[in-house]
Amino acid sequence: MEINDIHKGSVIMIDGNAYKVIDNQAVKPGKGTAFSRTKLRALMSDKTIELTFKAGEKIQEAEVNYFDCQYLYNDPESFIFMLKDNFEQYSLPKDAIGERAKFFKENMDCKMVFLNGNPVDVNIPPKMDFKVTEADPGAKGNTATGATKQVTIETGAQITVPLFVKQGDTIRVNTETGEYDVRV
Template sequence: MLISTNDFRTGMTIELDGDLYKIINYEHTKPGKGGAFIQTELKNLDTGSTTTKRFRSGEKVNKAYIETKPYQYLYRSGEDFVFMDKETYEQINLNEETLGEAIKYLKENEELELKLYEEEVIGVNIPSSVELAVADAPPAIKGNTISGGSKVVTLETGAEVKVPLFIEAGDILKIDTRTDEYIERV
């Protein structure tokens, strides 16, 4: 589907030269001399690299239709992560490259939305915050409060997060998945 560059929005996915790009940022500029243009910052969804590109105002580009479908994360099998389609019960295997940073927050039997483009999985939508148990927490050492009063703990998924000293193994924590930061103890 062709759209005008005037319709660009942050988070929109477009197709350029056979690759998919997510619009991270855009700015409409009207110089004193010459035509208006849109300066964009784009993230390549295959490689993860970012680039800047300038479009003429009103130029047409292909909007990529990204479908989301509910899936359940079942388990890890070697290098693969096994998901089940919630509607058809079919299972698919995805690798770390496809899942990206989301693997730090995958819990078995958790329901998620996978992003598909032309029936191929290109990523996963994870919630902005998750609740995970602390698997390993070093003891708080008396006198450590000078250094900011924090320590690094390992969560049940293997992710490591900086938390306050009072957090212990077994605690359930709310974590911001966008910044990898501790929010609160649940």
């Protein structure tokens, strides 16, 4: 597979490690050859790296399988998921989940990623709805610049939202960026 064929969400192998493509930008400079600037997330550790590939460079696509699953609970070291088709339970270490853990709700539907028959990652929905559990009242005054405040959602995560969001509201959050999307 060529680097030009990868897209956001593709899983590729580099030096024996599987990486998920978070972002891929094709750059065509006025002088010189085109290249791709790629942001990757390691499936086993949740660490991100940025690599540059020359246009037309060959890369190995990882052979992964996706299965519908449900998040059940977490213990001190890992997160436990159940496959929906056969009810088997699998765990992923907290290191593999990383920052996405703050968006996990019990019984949440997701997709488990398997590489060589072993679970290596889980894909959560890109946007999810959460109930605001704590919100300070917005300060009146200088709102010409789109004033914001911090609120706590049902999972305990802190999200920056516009001043009009109050406790008890349901908001949609982009789970990839951790940013407020809309009040629902």
